Amino acid sequence: MKLAPTQVLVLGFAAVILIGALLLTLPIATKSGESAGFLTALFTATSAVCVTGLVVVDTGTYWSTFGQVVIMLLIQIGGLGIMAMSTLFALILGRKITFKERLVMQEAFNVNSLEGIVKFAKYILIVTFLFESTGAVILSLRFLPQMGLKKAVYYGLFHSISAFNNAGFDLMGNFNSLTGYVSDWVVNLVIMGLIIFGGLGFYVLLDIYQQKHLHECTLHTRLVITITFFLIVVGALLIFLLEYNNPKTLKPLDFSTKILASLFQSVTPRTAGFNTLSLPDMTTASKFLTIILMFIGASPAGTGGGIKTTTFGVILFTVLSVIKGNDETVTFKRTIPRSIVYRSIAIAFISICIVLSVTMVLSVTEASNFLTELYEVTSAFGTVGLSLGLTPKLTVIGRIVIILTMYSGRVGPLTLAMALAQRQKKNKAIMKFADEKVMVG
Template sequence: MFFIIKIKLTPTQVLALGFAAIILIGTLLLMLPVATKSGEGADFLTALFTSTSATCVTGLTVVDTKTYWSVFGQIVIMVLIQIGGLGIMTMSTLFALILGRRITFKERLVMQEAFNTNSLGGIVKFAKYILMFSFLFESIGAVILTLRFLPQMGLKKAVYYGFFHSISAFNNAGFDLMGNFRSLTGYVSDWVVNLVIMGLIIFGGLGFYVLLDIYEHRHFNKFTLHSKIVITITLFLIAAGTLFIFLFEYNNPKTLKPLDFPTKILASLFQAVTPRTAGFNTLSLSDMTIASKFLTIILMFIGASPAGTGGGIKTTTFGVILYTVLSVIKGEEETVLYKRTISRHIVYRAVAIFFISIFIVFSATMVLSITETSNFITVLYEATSAFGTVGLSLGLTPELTTIGRIIIIFTMYTGRVGPLTLALALAQRQKKPKPIMKYAEEKIMVG
């Protein structure tokens, strides 16, 4: 990864090319005969799709992970998930530390852009914290899942499944080894599996800045404004999502109706958490009501939080836009959260990210509606899942045409790299010259 930095590229170009390079390497590895159970190797498009989905921590699959890929192929997918979730520069930092190599100034600049931080101070220390948090949460999750799987799988398989699903959950990937595209539907009433997977998804999606803030301060009032917004919006979306899914699916005989009341609550909670952007499911997604599917699309579009393992437009972007609208309704001139004023430049960036993301999703949806024979809600669901790097599917992905696969691959890559690149490009901290003149204002009618 470091050789890319030696070429004269901007930090955003390094990040974009870094992801592309990892995807290409993963594709080549998955095309090897040893990567598939048939021993024939995957075709280029299948390998590229899977590698992109894993590196972009999406979870959409055109072939079943358990039955199609060998243990070697599954391990390649797991490594790609880890690299994609933690980020290119974090993994590069890990290898540099292992080799005892000094992090150069140029590499620190790229890390600064990757983490979207304001200064170079403590950037390597922060990368170490990311590695520490990741391995800590993944290890705890793996141990608990191993103990849970042990009675039904045996030690060797339980350990393997424990680590695979823990890494997949914390990195918000959604890949599973349950077979036949079932995800975790067989564990809909299992409180241990549900709570562990949900906990890993939430902590991975909060973002490492928030985790560090919680670790250092341990009190909400002492948290930074960023952490307060992330935690507030996250709790709001989980609570609202759980309530509405519970109401929408309560009498649905194919989802919640056959379950007892506690399990109904658990399943509703899980389906509210997983669109943020993990891709696991304990209910049959295709059998859910239209209202629940549309709610899931909204949750997938919003996604997780900055500097985390998830995708989407991010909770902070949604929060800034939401509070800006509320400020306009109240007749206030500034966006104020927790007695702090949000810079107009941040508001503009949030609006720009929102509308460009809408454009990407709508464009992918329109093309897929032409290439695929499916209804609109299914196509929109799949396109949003790809862009938000979620991985939830109504069953369209395995049936995609060649053009459809290419569109989803591009959407996954754009969802993982595009909004990030856009945010970094818009956030360039360049000194702006003082305006020499200001044009006269003129009003227009809106609304």
């Protein structure tokens, strides 16, 4: 049976999750020496491979070093993608990359051409190593005075990999994430830098490196940079204003730390999942803003999730073009093809349907309020990992539903829909029917 590239990706992620879950069920994976149980292991493995960060047990205190290393490897595989890791092993073994594998890589990396696809995969591996190793060294040096050499190096590596892959897993214990480092500029800036660069997408990083100047880059790169910058700045400003007088978040902090914390809480919904402020104590408006940022997420061909910045950007500029009376979507003096506009709308619509449907299910199965349930579901779908505390309390049904939500969010709503429908790209012309108008609005 021949599988379409989208189906290979969907099944590949599922296989890695299953292997990870089986490893985490081993007694050696927990500090207590007792099996975590399949559902807990499956939830954790799914969260790691889907680089989400939602957890039902605390990573730092529940899992042993073996279990934490398994989680770290799953994060790395999930962040880079199945095909990037397959390419790495193929290169190590000296095996030639087949045409079918190149097709799957094209789908996985979300690029339009097979030309240079293997070279692009090599570039992804190199960039990942450079960013993660640099982040690990700086974090290790920062942790050294309080942890000692061995623990500092281990923590530095784990959190660097988790941050660059936008995973949000941490080892700080008791579900505290990085709240103990709210005023630490080094830790905050390194984690934010890794999150942003991992979330921009490897294609954007390559384009910027090759062109040197932003105005010479492709429309995709300029759109990603513009939307990312806009979301981070506006998000930070709104969080700063909304939380400024909140005695449980920003109010006790000095002015510079307020700015740092606001910026961090604007960056982390890029699908990273770390937090330096107490999320349950944030205002309702801030929580809703975070939901919006989580839903949009990171950028294509990167380590983050969500509907992607470009999808949001295309829809935004389409709306602006309609308001201006234009028949085409125009941005940066370029016209975006209608097929891209339709794809963006489809992704957004499918994503909204998934989030609302899962939220409705949790409203029945869980003893919580609507905003908390929507927050948790959006975090799962956007592979973010931020939580208001509902995840550890989920019922069995709730855990299964969130597992499926994280999975669908990682492989992509449109990719998943196409895989399930066993759809191939159509090469033949489609019959065009007569136009007829309908009233809208």
